[in-house]
Amino acid sequence: MEYILMAAAGDGFLSKTWNVFVKYQSLFLGAIQSTLLVAFIGTIVGLLIGLVIGGLRAITSHQDHNQKMGAKLLYKLIYGITGIYVGIFRGTPMMVQAMFLYYTFFAPIFHWSPITSAMVIISVNTGAYMAEIMRSGIQSVDNGQLEGARSIGMTSFQTMLYIVLPQAIKNSFPSIGNEFVVNIKDSCVLNCIQFSELFFVAKSVQGSIFSYAEPFLIVGILYLILTLVTSSILGLIEKRINHQKSSYPASISAPQSGVLKG
């Protein structure tokens, strides 16, 4: 109670917070790096996992009545297995996933460091979300695009790679970017496996100065700066992606009917 009053009084608390930040700045700055690194790697690897899993789920989600029995079964199997992955990793807290995987497999068997384990966990977790984002992104691409590609002889793999996925990624870019922002914040639960990101550092600082307010105000502000900057960068990229190319020849009118040289 006293503390809140002091904080409200301003001067003393803010300068004390600043002093804490200056004293432990190398810890905080290092934590910013590891937080950003893990969030970024997690988003990129998660996107790759999502492209594969989401692509598989989009392809296998409906069975063609022309398909043979074996193909139908394979489709159902793939859809089922990928569904289990997505269900488990979206349906349980990342903190629980981290504790279980790290202390059961990563540390004792693979001897992975906390940061390696953190990257793997956040990637696999993000992958499950990305899979659903990509699945709906792929399914939102107009069927005419597929028919256009098939009609000039492209294989279904080429169609997916050159026509469908670029459009699916563009359409779901806001959701993909959002995952990055979420990862910056949610990586804080990985402090439970001794991964030294922002929250972990705040806890250590709190342990040495016996005070909660300053370190957590500091990391709160740092998180806010990271997410705001990231969001605005993503916003700029999004604008660029949607920007129409300006090579439209404005001075030339539409071709008249009957214009045909040859």
Added chain:
Amino acid sequence: MARENIIEIHHLQKHFGDLEVLKNIEFHVDKGEVITIIGSSGSGKSTLLRCINLLEMPDGGEILYHGNDILKHGIDINAHRTHVGMVFQNFNLFHNKNVLDNCMIGQIKVLKRSKQEAKEKALYYLEKVGMQDFAHAGSTQLSGGQKQRVAIARALCMDPEVLLFDEPTSALDPEMVGGILDVMKQLAQEGLTMIVVTHEMAFAKDVSNRVIFMDQGVIAEEGTPQEIFEHPKQERTKEFLHRFRSAGQ
């Protein structure tokens, strides 16, 4: 000149669930022929067209392309599709590519042509359809008529032996229709083999060698434009044309 048979279709059948869309279709296409398929919607004409390049898989019968049944196992469907081009009602240009890339990607990825060769060919056909000045425009920025011109160029770039048109002018503003039909007329005069599903009776009359009237999944009547439009034999052909004429007035 001896007739060269490109496509021959026997006993073709297709159903969607319980609905029989194509019933025992017999049909053939000679080189250089321009065939128009007319009929009311739901008569199976688009489905027949889509079966020819296997965008729809028939349930029975055979489709012979130069004597080879393309429904047999081991036939490369994608190779077949490069020989049989398709122009769609809704254009289906690739939204993520500009006009030039729309015309190049199939040549590069499917026909394995060099970039240079693909570009030259793309520009040649874009000029042919009057779209060379739009080569670097985004495909979503164009008007419907412009999109359809590009779609025709994209199909031509693959050097198809037969070009299928699935109601190519039905999604266009009325003032754009004439331009597209002129492009198609020119292609017909140059000797391209074409099968056109259309509601443009004037085009069917003036340009095609043969008109096929489909009704309820069967070819009800076929003949020269004169036979079909001036002296239809079947009652349902007369009815259809009569309905069409009165609707057009």
